[in-house]
Amino acid sequence: MKSDITIDCIGLYCPMPIVNTTRQMKNMQPGQVLEVVADDEGIKLDMPNWAKMTGNEFLGIEETGGKYHVFVRKA
C-alpha cells in the first residue's frame, strides 16, 4: 500500500503509537495516507478503533517479520 508519510513507532507501546499518530495527523491534509510502523501487537486493534472514533479511514495492516505497517487516511 502507498502512503504519503511514514512514522516509526518501533519499540513503542500503548499509548505512544496513537499519540504520535494524533500528532502527525494534525500536520497532514485531508486525503493523505499515513503509514505507522509498529511492533506492539496492540496496534492491530487500537488503530481501527482509533480511526472509527476520530472519523479517519482505516485502510488496513500489512504484517511482515513481526512489524505491522498500518495505513490510515485522514478524513
Added chain:
Amino acid sequence: MVEKEKMTLILFSGEMDKVLAAFNIALGGATSGMDVTIFFTFWGLNVIKRNEGSIKSKGIMRNMLNFMNRGGSKRLPLSKFHMMGMGKSMMLGLMKDINFPQVDELMRTAKELGVKFMACTTTMGMMGIGKDAFITEVDSYAGVATYVAEARRSSINLFI
C-alpha cells in the same frame, strides 16, 4: 457546534503506577477527540505539586504531613514493591526498556493534547497548601460541584 464527548478522571491516588494508568487513559481519550478533565484530590494532589523548591504550610501538624508527603511528579512511590525507592528504580528501568514515558512526560503530552487539570481545594485546605505548591499547568481550583457538573455530562468517568 456539537459538544465533544467528555471523559473525567478522579485521581485520588498519588502512586506512580496508578498515575501512569490514569494518564495513559487520559491520553487515550484526548487522542480520540474527547474533552478530558483530571480532578486531582487527596494523595492525587502530589502529582501536580512542583518538583522544585520547598512547599510551605501552616502549623506543626501540617508541616509534618507536608514533610512526609512532599509530592511532585518525580517523587511518587510505587503502590507495590516500592522498597524505599529500590523497586521504583527498577520499575523505571523496565519502563525505559520499552520506551515508556515517565509521569512528567505523560503530563506534558496530556497538556499538549488539551487535557485539563483541576485541583481539589478541600484537600488543599486540609493539608494547608496554597496554589504556589502546584505546577502552573493546573487549569482550575474547585470542589465537588464543579467535578459533578463535568462528570454528569461525561460518557467515561473513573476513580483511580
